[in-house]
Amino acid sequence: MEAGKHVYCEKPMTHTVEQAIALRNAARRYRKVFQVGPNATANDSYWKAHEAVAAGRIGKVTWAHGSYNRNARVCLFNEHQKIDPGAGPDKTGDDHIDWDMWLGHRWGLAPKIAWNPEHFFRFRKYWPYNGGVATDLLYHKLAPLLIAIAGPNGEYPTRVNANGGLYIEKDGRDIPDTFMLTADFPSQWSLFLVSTLTNDAGIPDRIYGKHGTMELGGEPSLRWNGDFKEEFKASNEGREEARIPLAPRRDLEGNWIDAIRGKGTVHCNVELGCATMVTIKMAVESYRQRKTMLWDARQERVVTA
Numbered sequence: 001m002e003a004g005k006h007v008y009c010e011k012p013m014t015h016t017v018e019q020a021i022a023l024r025n026a027a028r029r030y031r032k033v034f035q036v037g038p039n040a041t042a043n044d045s046y047w048k049a050h051e052a053v054a055a056g057r058i059g060k061v062t063w064a065h066g067s068y069n070r071n072a073r074v075c076l077f078n079e080h081q082k083i084d085p086g087a088g089p090d091k092t093g094d095d096h097i098d099w100d101m102w103l104g105h106r107w108g109l110a111p112k113i114a115w116n117p118e119h120f121f122r123f124r125k126y127w128p129y130n131g132g133v134a135t136d137l138l139y140h141k142l143a144p145l146l147i148a149i150a151g152p153n154g155e156y157p158t159r160v161n162a163n164g165g166l167y168i169e170k171d172g173r174d175i176p177d178t179f180m181l182t183a184d185f186p187s188q189w190s191l192f193l194v195s196t197l198t199n200d201a202g203i204p205d206r207i208y209g210k211h212g213t214m215e216l217g218g219e220p221s222l223r224w225n226g227d228f229k230e231e232f233k234a235s236n237e238g239r240e241e242a243r244i245p246l247a248p249r250r251d252l253e254g255n256w257i258d259a260i261r262g263k264g265t266v267h268c269n270v271e272l273g274c275a276t277m278v279t280i281k282m283a284v285e286s287y288r289q290r291k292t293m294l295w296d297a298r299q300e301r302v303v304t305a
Contacts, residue, residue, distance in 0.1 A: 001030040008256050010037045011143075012135040012280060013273040015109070020277040021300055027270035035256040035266040036273035040144035042255060044246040049148035049207065049220045052244060057235045058209030058222060061149055065192040067202030068137035075169050075177075075197055081122045089115050103128075118172075125173035131284040132175025133195040134162075138283075141193055141205070143268055143276045148207060148216065149189060152265070154275035157183040159305070160282035160293045168198050181283035186297075211235070220244040278302075 001007055007027075013036050014020045027034040040046060053061055070076055089099045097120065105112035110128040113119070123129040124136050146154035164179040177197040184190050194203065205216040211228040215221040222242040224232035229240060236242045250258060252267055259266045268276075282293040282302055292305035 001026050001032045006033040006260050008035045011139040013277045017278050017281050020274045024270050024274040033259045034270040036268040037252050038140045038143040041267040042249050042252050044249045045216050046144040046148040048244045058214050059211030061189050061209045063190045064207045066141045066205040067194045068141050069196045069200045069202040071200040077124050083117050083121045127174040133179050134280050134284050137195045138193050153271035155185050156275050157279045157295050158186050159184045162283040162287035183279050
């Protein structure tokens with residue numbers, strides 16, 4: 001961005017909260033088109049859901065949940081990330097790996113260790129380089145749910161907790177194979193997300209309001225709840241159930257190019273990307289430190305409860 005370039009950045013946007021804030025501030029300063037790539041932000045379901053939430057069609061939203069689970073005979077963090085025995089620091093040409101640069105230990109990014117092909121090719125399994133299923137999978141879930149409830153710029157949490165464990169995939173990895181996070185937000189709603197590598201039967205993306213419930217993913221499906229049928233009907237053209245039709249949306253790369261050309265805005269801007277990153281990283285640290293994490297909004301930093 002300093003060089004005048006627009007940027008497409010895959011998720012997770014950064015490795016640390018501090019990097020996320022610095023990157024957000026740079027995008028604000030240079031005013032370049034910055035797109036982050038969590039998949040479902042290009043799904044119209046979440047944008048239509050936000051319109052419905054903003055219109056009060058399910059009443060005041062108080063909580064939501066979602067999941068991103070996998071279950072394979074060989075863990076995909078191993079199967080998809082195969083080790084190339086012909087590559088390494090002692091090789092030449094395209095097979096050469098600048099191990100010290102990759103670690104980034106000169107900048108305090110990861111500890112200096114001897115060449116370890118397992119760490120290099122299967123980095124998603126080790127804390128120094130990422131946040132496991134939280135940063136790899138749940139970033140895809142949190143960003144669109146923030147769009148649905150809070151809007152295009154997302155929302156920073158007030159409190160985050162996480163739990164889980166390494167219950168099955170005990171192959172020397174650091175990260176858990178079962179991870180659950182809860183987060184509270186200042187506009188008075190709470191979130192539960194789960195990601196496991198041990199069973200792929202997940203829970204749907206669902207938003208709970210005082211007057212009704214909304215299911216997401218495909219066409220948003222709305223239905224009254226509890227004693228509030230009449231209030232729901234009053235906000236949904238007299239219907240007890242409703243479905244919201246979807247419109248085609250450009251994929252993330254095409255959307256980014258459109259935005260560069262002045263045709264609309266990106267699906268996941270730097271504000272949403274940063275808010276998502278902060279919540280995810282707070283969850284990772286909550287799990288690792290076994291503590292509740294709080295967000296100091298005034299100083300924009302994480303503190304422990």
